[in-house]
Amino acid sequence: MGSGILRAGARFLPAGAVVLMYHSVLPDPAPQRDILGGIVHPLAVFERQMEVLAREYHPVSMQEVHAFVLGQKPLPRRSVAVTFDDGYADNLEVAGPVLRRYGIPATVYVTVDCVEQRQIPWPARLRRAFLTTKKTAWTRPGGAPVSLPEAAERQHSLDLTSDHCAGLCGDVQEQFVAAIERDLEVGPYTANLMMSWEQLRTWVKQGHIAGSHTLTHPNVAHIGDAELQRELSESKRRMEQQLSQEITHFAYPGPALQPIWSQKTRQVCHAVGYKVVVTTTSGLVRPGADPLGLCRVGAAQTVAGLRWNLENSFLGRRV
Ligand SMILES: [Zn+2]
Known part of the structure:
Protein backbone atom coordinates (compact mmCIF):
# COMPACT_ATOMS: atom_id res chain seq x y z
CA MET A 1 0.00 0.00 0.00
CA ILE A 120 21.51 -18.63 25.45
CA PRO A 121 22.82 -15.03 25.62
CA TRP A 122 22.38 -13.30 28.98
CA PRO A 123 19.49 -10.99 27.90
CA ALA A 124 17.46 -14.14 27.16
CA ARG A 125 18.45 -15.70 30.49
CA LEU A 126 17.40 -12.61 32.45
CA ARG A 127 14.18 -12.31 30.49
CA ARG A 128 13.37 -15.94 31.20
CA ALA A 129 14.21 -15.52 34.90
CA PHE A 130 11.88 -12.54 35.38
CA LEU A 131 9.05 -13.71 33.12
CA THR A 132 8.83 -17.32 34.29
CA THR A 133 9.63 -17.04 38.00
CA LYS A 134 6.95 -18.22 40.42
CA LYS A 135 8.28 -15.97 43.14
CA THR A 136 6.05 -13.05 44.05
CA ALA A 137 8.62 -10.80 45.67
CA TRP A 138 12.18 -9.86 44.85
CA THR A 139 14.56 -7.34 46.31
CA ARG A 140 16.96 -5.69 43.95
CA PRO A 141 20.46 -5.35 45.45
CA GLY A 142 20.37 -2.03 47.27
CA GLY A 143 16.80 -1.43 46.18
CA ALA A 144 13.26 -1.66 47.49
CA PRO A 145 11.24 -4.91 47.36
CA VAL A 146 9.43 -5.49 44.09
CA SER A 147 6.03 -7.15 43.67
CA LEU A 148 6.63 -9.50 40.76
CA PRO A 149 2.98 -10.26 39.96
CA GLU A 150 2.68 -6.59 38.92
CA ALA A 151 3.59 -6.72 35.22
CA ALA A 152 5.00 -3.19 35.20
CA GLU A 153 7.20 -3.83 38.24
CA ARG A 154 8.40 -7.11 36.81
CA GLN A 155 9.32 -5.42 33.53
CA HIS A 156 10.96 -2.52 35.32
CA SER A 157 13.07 -4.95 37.34
CA LEU A 158 14.09 -6.74 34.16
CA ASP A 159 15.03 -3.43 32.52
CA LEU A 160 17.10 -2.22 35.49
CA THR A 161 18.84 -5.57 35.82
CA SER A 162 19.58 -5.62 32.08
CA ASP A 163 21.06 -2.12 32.23
CA HIS A 164 23.40 -3.28 34.99
CA CYS A 165 24.31 -6.54 33.27
CA ALA A 166 25.06 -4.80 29.94
CA GLY A 167 28.19 -3.33 31.53
CA LEU A 168 29.45 -6.72 32.75
CA CYS A 169 31.26 -9.43 30.85
CA GLY A 170 33.01 -12.74 31.33
CA ASP A 171 32.90 -14.45 34.75
CA VAL A 172 31.49 -11.41 36.54
CA GLN A 173 28.54 -11.36 34.17
CA GLU A 174 28.02 -15.13 34.54
CA GLN A 175 28.00 -14.84 38.34
CA PHE A 176 25.54 -11.95 38.22
CA VAL A 177 23.10 -13.77 35.93
CA ALA A 178 23.41 -17.04 37.87
CA ALA A 179 22.67 -15.18 41.12
CA ILE A 180 19.49 -13.68 39.64
CA GLU A 181 18.40 -17.13 38.42
CA ARG A 182 19.00 -18.53 41.91
CA ASP A 183 17.19 -15.62 43.56
CA LEU A 184 14.19 -16.03 41.30
CA GLU A 185 14.35 -19.82 41.64
CA VAL A 186 14.45 -20.67 37.95
CA GLY A 187 16.71 -23.62 37.15
CA PRO A 188 19.31 -23.51 34.42
CA TYR A 189 17.91 -23.41 30.90
CA THR A 190 18.77 -26.69 29.22
CA ALA A 191 17.15 -26.51 25.77
CA ASN A 192 19.77 -25.99 23.14
CA LEU A 193 19.02 -22.95 21.01
ZN1 LIG B 1 22.94 -9.80 20.14
Whole structure:
Protein backbone atom coordinates (compact mmCIF):
# COMPACT_ATOMS: atom_id res chain seq x y z
CA MET A 1 0.00 0.00 0.00
CA GLY A 2 1.62 3.22 -1.17
CA SER A 3 4.93 1.43 -1.65
CA GLY A 4 4.65 1.83 -5.45
CA ILE A 5 5.03 5.57 -5.06
CA LEU A 6 7.89 5.14 -2.62
CA ARG A 7 9.57 2.75 -5.04
CA ALA A 8 9.19 5.12 -7.99
CA GLY A 9 10.85 7.85 -5.92
CA ALA A 10 13.79 5.59 -5.04
CA ARG A 11 14.95 5.61 -8.68
CA PHE A 12 16.11 9.20 -8.30
CA LEU A 13 18.14 8.65 -5.16
CA PRO A 14 21.83 7.87 -4.89
CA ALA A 15 22.77 4.22 -4.63
CA GLY A 16 22.66 2.56 -1.27
CA ALA A 17 22.24 -0.84 0.33
CA VAL A 18 20.15 -1.94 3.29
CA VAL A 19 21.56 -4.40 5.82
CA LEU A 20 18.69 -6.22 7.51
CA MET A 21 18.96 -7.46 11.09
CA TYR A 22 17.33 -10.71 12.21
CA HIS A 23 17.93 -12.90 15.25
CA SER A 24 15.93 -16.13 15.42
CA VAL A 25 13.50 -17.88 13.04
CA LEU A 26 11.24 -20.62 14.43
CA PRO A 27 8.26 -22.57 13.03
CA ASP A 28 6.34 -21.66 16.20
CA PRO A 29 7.81 -18.82 18.30
CA ALA A 30 5.15 -19.07 21.04
CA PRO A 31 7.01 -21.46 23.39
CA GLN A 32 10.10 -19.20 23.28
CA ARG A 33 8.30 -15.88 23.85
CA ASP A 34 9.30 -15.71 27.53
CA ILE A 35 12.90 -16.26 26.53
CA LEU A 36 13.52 -14.53 23.22
CA GLY A 37 10.64 -12.03 23.25
CA GLY A 38 10.20 -10.07 20.03
CA ILE A 39 13.42 -11.16 18.35
CA VAL A 40 11.92 -14.34 16.84
CA HIS A 41 10.41 -14.38 13.36
CA PRO A 42 7.81 -17.05 12.64
CA LEU A 43 9.08 -19.22 9.78
CA ALA A 44 5.98 -18.47 7.66
CA VAL A 45 6.69 -14.72 7.86
CA PHE A 46 10.41 -15.15 7.24
CA GLU A 47 9.67 -17.30 4.20
CA ARG A 48 7.39 -14.64 2.69
CA GLN A 49 9.92 -11.90 3.51
CA MET A 50 12.68 -13.81 1.69
CA GLU A 51 10.39 -14.39 -1.27
CA VAL A 52 9.79 -10.60 -1.45
CA LEU A 53 13.54 -9.91 -1.17
CA ALA A 54 14.34 -12.31 -4.00
CA ARG A 55 11.58 -10.98 -6.26
CA GLU A 56 11.58 -7.22 -5.62
CA TYR A 57 15.09 -6.49 -4.35
CA HIS A 58 18.69 -7.62 -4.91
CA PRO A 59 20.02 -9.86 -2.15
CA VAL A 60 23.76 -9.32 -1.67
CA SER A 61 26.38 -10.55 0.79
CA MET A 62 28.15 -8.44 3.44
CA GLN A 63 31.34 -8.96 1.42
CA GLU A 64 29.65 -7.17 -1.49
CA VAL A 65 28.42 -4.42 0.84
CA HIS A 66 32.01 -4.00 2.02
CA ALA A 67 33.33 -3.68 -1.55
CA PHE A 68 30.48 -1.26 -2.28
CA VAL A 69 31.31 1.17 0.54
CA LEU A 70 34.99 1.05 -0.42
CA GLY A 71 34.03 2.03 -3.98
CA GLN A 72 35.38 -1.24 -5.38
CA LYS A 73 32.10 -2.65 -6.65
CA PRO A 74 28.84 -1.00 -7.63
CA LEU A 75 25.67 -2.63 -6.37
CA PRO A 76 22.28 -2.65 -8.07
CA ARG A 77 19.75 -0.27 -6.60
CA ARG A 78 17.62 -1.85 -3.89
CA SER A 79 20.40 -4.18 -2.74
CA VAL A 80 19.70 -5.89 0.58
CA ALA A 81 21.97 -7.97 2.83
CA VAL A 82 20.54 -10.38 5.42
CA THR A 83 22.23 -10.73 8.82
CA PHE A 84 21.45 -12.68 12.01
CA ASP A 85 22.73 -11.79 15.49
CA ASP A 86 23.65 -14.05 18.43
CA GLY A 87 24.11 -17.41 16.61
CA TYR A 88 20.87 -19.37 17.04
CA ALA A 89 20.89 -22.89 15.61
CA ASP A 90 17.63 -22.09 13.83
CA ASN A 91 19.56 -19.76 11.50
CA LEU A 92 21.00 -22.90 9.91
CA GLU A 93 18.20 -25.39 10.60
CA VAL A 94 15.10 -23.28 9.93
CA ALA A 95 16.16 -20.17 7.98
CA GLY A 96 18.93 -22.01 6.08
CA PRO A 97 16.69 -24.02 3.72
CA VAL A 98 14.66 -20.86 2.91
CA LEU A 99 17.82 -18.88 2.16
CA ARG A 100 19.01 -21.68 -0.10
CA ARG A 101 15.67 -21.89 -1.93
CA TYR A 102 15.79 -18.19 -2.80
CA GLY A 103 19.56 -17.99 -3.32
CA ILE A 104 20.02 -15.43 -0.55
CA PRO A 105 23.46 -15.11 1.09
CA ALA A 106 23.50 -14.27 4.78
CA THR A 107 25.83 -13.45 7.66
CA VAL A 108 25.54 -14.78 11.20
CA TYR A 109 27.30 -13.04 14.10
CA VAL A 110 27.91 -15.47 16.94
CA THR A 111 28.41 -14.92 20.64
CA VAL A 112 31.35 -17.25 21.07
CA ASP A 113 30.87 -18.27 24.72
CA CYS A 114 27.24 -19.11 23.92
CA VAL A 115 28.36 -21.36 21.07
CA GLU A 116 30.94 -23.11 23.25
CA GLN A 117 28.68 -23.54 26.26
CA ARG A 118 25.44 -24.03 24.27
CA GLN A 119 23.99 -21.32 26.48
CA ILE A 120 21.51 -18.63 25.45
CA PRO A 121 22.82 -15.03 25.62
CA TRP A 122 22.38 -13.30 28.98
CA PRO A 123 19.49 -10.99 27.90
CA ALA A 124 17.46 -14.14 27.16
CA ARG A 125 18.45 -15.70 30.49
CA LEU A 126 17.40 -12.61 32.45
CA ARG A 127 14.18 -12.31 30.49
CA ARG A 128 13.37 -15.94 31.20
CA ALA A 129 14.21 -15.52 34.90
CA PHE A 130 11.88 -12.54 35.38
CA LEU A 131 9.05 -13.71 33.12
CA THR A 132 8.83 -17.32 34.29
CA THR A 133 9.63 -17.04 38.00
CA LYS A 134 6.95 -18.22 40.42
CA LYS A 135 8.28 -15.97 43.14
CA THR A 136 6.05 -13.05 44.05
CA ALA A 137 8.62 -10.80 45.67
CA TRP A 138 12.18 -9.86 44.85
CA THR A 139 14.56 -7.34 46.31
CA ARG A 140 16.96 -5.69 43.95
CA PRO A 141 20.46 -5.35 45.45
CA GLY A 142 20.37 -2.03 47.27
CA GLY A 143 16.80 -1.43 46.18
CA ALA A 144 13.26 -1.66 47.49
CA PRO A 145 11.24 -4.91 47.36
CA VAL A 146 9.43 -5.49 44.09
CA SER A 147 6.03 -7.15 43.67
CA LEU A 148 6.63 -9.50 40.76
CA PRO A 149 2.98 -10.26 39.96
CA GLU A 150 2.68 -6.59 38.92
CA ALA A 151 3.59 -6.72 35.22
CA ALA A 152 5.00 -3.19 35.20
CA GLU A 153 7.20 -3.83 38.24
CA ARG A 154 8.40 -7.11 36.81
CA GLN A 155 9.32 -5.42 33.53
CA HIS A 156 10.96 -2.52 35.32
CA SER A 157 13.07 -4.95 37.34
CA LEU A 158 14.09 -6.74 34.16
CA ASP A 159 15.03 -3.43 32.52
CA LEU A 160 17.10 -2.22 35.49
CA THR A 161 18.84 -5.57 35.82
CA SER A 162 19.58 -5.62 32.08
CA ASP A 163 21.06 -2.12 32.23
CA HIS A 164 23.40 -3.28 34.99
CA CYS A 165 24.31 -6.54 33.27
CA ALA A 166 25.06 -4.80 29.94
CA GLY A 167 28.19 -3.33 31.53
CA LEU A 168 29.45 -6.72 32.75
CA CYS A 169 31.26 -9.43 30.85
CA GLY A 170 33.01 -12.74 31.33
CA ASP A 171 32.90 -14.45 34.75
CA VAL A 172 31.49 -11.41 36.54
CA GLN A 173 28.54 -11.36 34.17
CA GLU A 174 28.02 -15.13 34.54
CA GLN A 175 28.00 -14.84 38.34
CA PHE A 176 25.54 -11.95 38.22
CA VAL A 177 23.10 -13.77 35.93
CA ALA A 178 23.41 -17.04 37.87
CA ALA A 179 22.67 -15.18 41.12
CA ILE A 180 19.49 -13.68 39.64
CA GLU A 181 18.40 -17.13 38.42
CA ARG A 182 19.00 -18.53 41.91
CA ASP A 183 17.19 -15.62 43.56
CA LEU A 184 14.19 -16.03 41.30
CA GLU A 185 14.35 -19.82 41.64
CA VAL A 186 14.45 -20.67 37.95
CA GLY A 187 16.71 -23.62 37.15
CA PRO A 188 19.31 -23.51 34.42
CA TYR A 189 17.91 -23.41 30.90
CA THR A 190 18.77 -26.69 29.22
CA ALA A 191 17.15 -26.51 25.77
CA ASN A 192 19.77 -25.99 23.14
CA LEU A 193 19.02 -22.95 21.01
CA MET A 194 22.55 -22.08 19.92
CA MET A 195 24.65 -23.24 16.98
CA SER A 196 27.54 -25.61 17.56
CA TRP A 197 30.91 -25.09 15.91
CA GLU A 198 30.03 -27.96 13.57
CA GLN A 199 26.83 -26.19 12.53
CA LEU A 200 28.74 -22.96 12.02
CA ARG A 201 31.19 -24.80 9.76
CA THR A 202 28.22 -26.10 7.75
CA TRP A 203 26.84 -22.55 7.55
CA VAL A 204 30.13 -21.33 6.06
CA LYS A 205 30.33 -24.31 3.69
CA GLN A 206 26.90 -23.32 2.38
CA GLY A 207 28.44 -20.03 1.23
CA HIS A 208 27.32 -17.82 4.12
CA ILE A 209 29.52 -15.60 6.28
CA ALA A 210 30.33 -16.05 9.99
CA GLY A 211 31.29 -13.03 12.08
CA SER A 212 31.87 -12.33 15.75
CA HIS A 213 29.34 -10.87 18.19
CA THR A 214 31.86 -10.86 21.11
CA LEU A 215 32.49 -13.58 23.69
CA THR A 216 29.79 -12.79 26.25
CA HIS A 217 27.49 -10.18 24.66
CA PRO A 218 28.20 -7.08 26.77
CA ASN A 219 27.63 -3.52 25.61
CA VAL A 220 31.28 -3.04 24.66
CA ALA A 221 31.06 0.75 24.96
CA HIS A 222 30.45 0.27 28.72
CA ILE A 223 33.19 -2.18 29.74
CA GLY A 224 36.83 -1.68 30.73
CA ASP A 225 39.68 -1.45 28.23
CA ALA A 226 41.13 -4.90 28.95
CA GLU A 227 37.66 -6.48 28.72
CA LEU A 228 36.95 -4.64 25.46
CA GLN A 229 40.18 -5.92 23.96
CA ARG A 230 39.45 -9.47 25.09
CA GLU A 231 35.82 -9.57 23.91
CA LEU A 232 36.85 -8.42 20.44
CA SER A 233 40.14 -10.24 19.91
CA GLU A 234 39.56 -13.51 21.77
CA SER A 235 36.20 -14.13 20.06
CA LYS A 236 37.92 -13.56 16.71
CA ARG A 237 40.80 -15.87 17.60
CA ARG A 238 38.56 -18.74 18.72
CA MET A 239 36.38 -18.45 15.63
CA GLU A 240 39.44 -18.48 13.39
CA GLN A 241 40.75 -21.57 15.15
CA GLN A 242 37.42 -23.39 14.82
CA LEU A 243 36.57 -22.33 11.26
CA SER A 244 40.10 -22.26 9.82
CA GLN A 245 39.51 -18.93 8.16
CA GLU A 246 40.16 -15.28 8.90
CA ILE A 247 37.24 -13.59 10.67
CA THR A 248 36.81 -10.00 9.54
CA HIS A 249 33.10 -9.39 10.28
CA PHE A 250 31.76 -8.15 13.60
CA ALA A 251 28.40 -6.97 14.96
CA TYR A 252 28.12 -4.84 18.08
CA PRO A 253 25.78 -6.35 20.68
CA GLY A 254 23.09 -3.89 21.74
CA PRO A 255 21.63 -5.60 24.81
CA ALA A 256 20.85 -2.44 26.83
CA LEU A 257 22.25 1.04 27.44
CA GLN A 258 23.30 3.52 24.77
CA PRO A 259 25.50 4.12 22.89
CA ILE A 260 26.67 0.65 21.87
CA TRP A 261 29.91 1.79 20.25
CA SER A 262 32.37 4.67 20.42
CA GLN A 263 35.51 5.95 18.75
CA LYS A 264 37.45 3.78 21.20
CA THR A 265 35.57 0.59 20.30
CA ARG A 266 36.00 1.46 16.62
CA GLN A 267 39.73 1.85 17.13
CA VAL A 268 39.97 -1.55 18.85
CA CYS A 269 37.90 -3.18 16.07
CA HIS A 270 40.39 -1.79 13.59
CA ALA A 271 43.43 -2.79 15.66
CA VAL A 272 42.35 -6.43 16.12
CA GLY A 273 41.59 -6.81 12.41
CA TYR A 274 37.85 -6.49 11.82
CA LYS A 275 37.09 -5.04 8.40
CA VAL A 276 33.28 -5.00 8.24
CA VAL A 277 31.42 -3.94 11.37
CA VAL A 278 27.68 -3.45 11.78
CA THR A 279 25.80 -1.47 14.41
CA THR A 280 22.12 -1.29 15.31
CA THR A 281 21.81 2.32 14.13
CA SER A 282 19.07 2.49 11.53
CA GLY A 283 19.91 3.85 8.10
CA LEU A 284 20.97 3.27 4.51
CA VAL A 285 24.54 2.16 3.74
CA ARG A 286 25.89 4.57 1.14
CA PRO A 287 29.12 4.50 -0.88
CA GLY A 288 31.91 5.97 1.22
CA ALA A 289 30.31 4.88 4.51
CA ASP A 290 32.67 3.81 7.32
CA PRO A 291 32.97 0.01 6.97
CA LEU A 292 33.63 -0.14 10.74
CA GLY A 293 30.25 1.39 11.64
CA LEU A 294 27.63 0.29 9.12
CA CYS A 295 23.95 0.98 9.75
CA ARG A 296 21.36 -1.77 9.79
CA VAL A 297 17.60 -1.86 9.55
CA GLY A 298 15.25 -3.99 11.68
CA ALA A 299 13.47 -6.65 9.63
CA ALA A 300 9.97 -5.92 11.07
CA GLN A 301 7.58 -8.69 12.06
CA THR A 302 5.37 -8.62 8.94
CA VAL A 303 5.88 -8.56 5.18
CA ALA A 304 4.24 -5.12 4.93
CA GLY A 305 6.45 -3.86 7.77
CA LEU A 306 9.56 -5.14 6.01
CA ARG A 307 8.57 -3.40 2.75
CA TRP A 308 7.87 -0.19 4.65
CA ASN A 309 11.25 -0.30 6.38
CA LEU A 310 13.08 -1.06 3.14
CA GLU A 311 11.31 1.55 0.99
CA ASN A 312 11.74 4.30 3.57
CA SER A 313 15.38 3.38 4.11
CA PHE A 314 16.07 3.54 0.37
CA LEU A 315 14.50 7.00 0.39
CA GLY A 316 17.02 7.99 3.04
CA ARG A 317 14.52 8.03 5.89
CA ARG A 318 15.35 6.50 9.25
CA VAL A 319 12.93 3.81 10.33
ZN1 LIG B 1 22.94 -9.80 20.14
